[in-house]
Amino acid sequence: HHNNRVRIVEVGPRDGLQNEKKAIPLQTKLQLIERLAGTGLQDIEAGSFVAPKWVPQMADSDSILSHILATPPASTNRMRYSFLAPNMKGFENAASILDQASTDRSSEDAGDPLIEISVFAAATESFSQKNLNCDIATSLERFRPVVQGARAKGLRVRAYISVVLGCPFEGYDVDPKKVAEIATDLLEMGADEIALGDTTGMGTAPRTSELLRAMQAAGVRTEDIAMHFHDTYGQALVNTAVSLEHGIRTFDSSVGGLGGCPYSPGATGNVSTEDMVYFVESLGMDCGDVDLEALSDVGQWISREIGKENASSVGKALLGR
Ligand code: HMG
Ligand code: MG
DSSP states (O other), X not given: XXXXXXXXXXXXXXXXXXXXXXXXXXXXXXXXXXXXXXXXXXXXXXXXXXXXXXXXXXXXXXXXXXXXXXXXXXXXXXXXXXXXXXXXHHHHHHHHHHXXXXXXXXXXXXXXXXXXXXXXXXXXXXXXXXXXXXXXXXXXXXXXXXXXXXXXXXXXXXXXXXXXXXXXXXXXXXOHHHHHHHHHHHHHHTOSEEEEEETTXXXXXXXXXXXXXXXXXXXXXXXXXXXXXXXXXXXXXXXXXXXHHTTOOEEEEBXXXXXXXXXXXTOOOBOBHHHHHHHHHXXXXXOOSOOHHHHHHHHHHHHHHTTOOOOOHHHHHHHTX
């Protein structure tokens, strides 16, 4: 049944790694992406075309995109890889790699990966300033040509809104109506999907519900919404359950629970993909054929590679069995 189908977007290679201080070798990143695709995950956020001065760890995203486009698929699934682009500079960098790859290839192949471009707004002015160095209105004007340019290339566009359930600078004082307004603007601009980011993990069940009611009241369709929960306070799966009850079927997660946002002090990683898959399947819902044991191995491997504790409860439980 269609309504039983949950789409999981693996954000580990981007959200999971962007905050690491020590440079991670390109080969490790490529191996991570390939191993994730090998577990059966179909949506992977693979990099970020942002200013290297701001987020040095993502500076090799051009090589990642080139590699993805030049390499035979790691999976029999039709893969979708997404990349962040906050402005035209980032989009043009991505677009030139895409143009080069289609010149190199003689013809389109049905197995070619789909590429997605993601813009990212914030629900509060202070977070917008910290993350994008401009106010919300200016950020939206900068996204417009990115969204149009991506669509003109036939690329799907995701639009994040950060700090929807709590802001490191403005606390819990985030207005759900404001979030819904920004979402409406982004959809009108041409975004295909809104990803609601609980950047700080401050979201609770009742506030998740309140936010999704505000989205519904503003006429945003549940099928156009993805939820992106960081698990700082351990509420991510509870908030996922609430979102499922509201009809949401797309969720972001990160293998090994990697990550955090450089502009959200103290925030930990996203809910782990191992926990997300286990949870979705425990409800009798279907998130595609993801090999949970293989995924747990990937979580353990990448945690070791970057010198971190494996932050996935399910991953650790399965590995210790
Ligand atoms: P700015 O300093 O105002 O930009 O930053 P600028 O236009 O003045 O340019 C400054 C320099 O950066 C120039 O270089 C530009 O060329 C360069 P210079 O002339 O000084 O040598 N530059 C770029 N280089 C490469 N790619 C680009 C680019 N743009 C400018 N795209 C800017 C504005 C938006 C660029 C900056 O603030 C930035 O890069 N911010 C990104 C912050 C970021 O990546 N945050 C993490 C991702 S969002 C997140 O994690 C939340 C999420 O997970 C959801 C959630 O959890 O809520 C998505
Ligand atoms: Mg995030």
